[in-house]
Amino acid sequence: MKFDLDDQQRDFAASIDAALGAADVPAAVRAWSDGNTDPGRKIWSTLADLGVTALMVPEDYDGIGAHPTDLVVACERLGYWGVPGPITESVAVAPILLTADERSGELVSGELIATVAAPPLQPRAVNADFAGLILATADGRASAAAAADSHASVDPSRRLFDVTATGDPWDADVDRAVEFGVLATAAQLVGAGQALLDKSVEYAKQRTQFGRVIGSYQAIKHKLADVHIAVELARPLVYGAALSLGSGSSDTARDVSAAKVAAAEAGLLAARSGLQTHGAIGFTQEHDLSLLLLRVQALRSAWGDPTTHRRRVLEAFT
Template sequence: MKFTWTDEQKAFADSLESLLSSADTVGAARAWADDDTAPGLALWNRLAEQGVNALVVPEEAGGMGATAVELVIAFEALGRHGVPGPWVESAAFLPAALGSNPLVGELAEGAVGTVAFAPHTPYALDADVAAHAFVIDGGTVASASAGERKHSVDGTRRLFTPVAGDAVSTDGDLAAAFNLAALATAAQLLGAGERLLAEAVAYVKQRRQFGREIGSYQAIKHKLADVRIALDFARPLINGAALAIDGPDAARDVSAAKVHAADSAYLASRAALQVHGAIGYTQELDLSIWITKVRALVTAWGTPAVHRSRVLGALVAAEA
C-alpha cells in the first residue's frame, strides 16, 4: 500500500512548518524549563489558531473533526521543533477521554489541559499552567490540581503529583484515548529523531579532523545511515497505525509504532551525541533539548515493555 498525503494535509503540514520555523522554539523550550512559560504559551496560542488543539475534537463540539493522520502530521512537527507543553494530553488524550463533556470545546479553542493516568503517566505534565487538569484512577475521571513537583530528565517536562478533586462526568473511551496519546507520542519521537539526524549530518559536514570532514569517514557514514533506515521504517508504522486507529487491531498497531519510534529516536540521539563529541554533552548546545526529550518520551504514555506486551498479546490471540 502506498501512503501519500492529500493536498489538504500537505498544506496543513506546510503551514505548521512555516509557523514553527519562524518561531523561536528553542528559546521557548529553554524558558519553559526555567519556569518562564510566557513564550511557550504564546506559541501555544498561535498553534491553537492553526487548529492543532481542535484536530480530533468532533465538529459538533467546536473542533475540526480531523483524522489521526492529521494528528500525526502535527505531532511530528511539534517533536521536530521541540515545542514545550502538554500537547499529547490536551490535543490527543483528553478530547477522546472526555467524550461529550463541554470542556472539550474549551480545549479545542486553546485552553491548556493535562492529565495523570497511572500507571502509564502517573504525573500531570505542566499542571501549574493548565486550565483543566485531571487524574484518572481505575476508570474514574476527577479534576486535579498541581501537587509536589517531580524531576524529569527533560527540563521542559515539568511534572507534578496530581491532587484529586471532584469526579468529572464523562462518556469518553479511555482505551481509545490512550491509543491516540501513544500514537501522538510516537509521532513526536519521529519528529525529534529527524531533527537529531539533521543536526548530526550538518555537524559532520562542518567538523574537520586530520585535515578532512569527519562526515567523510566510513564509520560515521554507516552510523548515520543506520539512523536514516530506522526512522524510515518507523514512519510507515506510525502512518499505518493512524489509518487503523478505529479498527480492531488499533492497540497492536499503535504499540508497534510506539516501540519502533522510540527505538529509532533513541538511536538517533545516541548517534548525534557521539558525532558531536564532548560538546554534545553540554546543556548549552541546543542538541540537548532533543536528546533529553527523546529519553523522556521513550517511556511516556506506555513504556517499551508495556507496548511490546500489547503487540505480543495481539499476536498470541491471533494464533489462538
C-alpha cells in the same frame, strides 16, 4: 495498499514548519524550564491559529474532528521542533476525554492547556503546574484533578506531578484516549529523531578533523545511515497505527504499541548517534541539540515505556 499524505496534509505540515521555524523554539523551551511559559504560550497561540489545538475537538465545539493521521502529521512536526508543553495530553488525549463536554471547546483557542494522568501507562501528569485543566482517569472514567507532589523529569521542561481527583467523575472512552496518547507520543519521537538526524548530517558536513569533514568518513556515514533507516521504518508504523485507530480496528492496541516501540528505538538511536557525531558539545546546555536529546529520553517512557509496549504486542498474539 499504498498510503501517502495528501496535498492538504503536506500543506498543513509545511505551515507548521514555517511558523515554528520563524519562532525561537529553543529559547521558549529554556524559558519554560525556568518557569516562564510566556514564550511557549505564544507558540501555542500560533499553533491554535493553524488549527493544531482543534484537531481532535468535536465539530460541535468548534473543533475540526480530524482523522488520527492528521494528528500524526501535526505531532511529528511539533516533535521535530521540540515545542514545550503537554502536547500529547492537551492536543490528543484531553479532547477524547472531553468529547461530550463543552470544555473541549476551550482547548481550540490554545488559551486553555490541559494535562492528563492516566495510569498505568501515564501515572503522572506532565506540566500540571502550568496547565489550566488537569484530568485524571480511573476505572474507565475521567475526572478533574488537582496537582500534588512534583517530580523532576530528565527533560527539565517536563515536570511530572502526582494528581488527586476532584469533583464527580464522568464516563469517558478512556481506552481510546490512552491509545491517542501513545500514538501522539510516538509521532513526536519520529519527529525528534528526524530533527536529530538532520542536525547531525548538517554538522557532519561542516566539522573537520584531520583536514577532512567528518561526514566523509565511512564510520560516520554508516552511523547516520542506520538512523535514517530506523526513522523511515518507524514512520509508516506510526501512520499505520493512526489508520488502525481511525477505523476502530481490533488490532489498534497492537499497532499503536508497535509504533511506539519503533519510534522510541529510532529516537534513541538518533540521540546516541547525534551525540557521538557532535561530541561532548552536543550535550552542553548551550547547544540546542541537548534539548532534543533530553526530549527523546523523556518521551521514550511517556505513555508507556518500550518494555510495556513490547508486552502489549506479544499479548496480541497469545
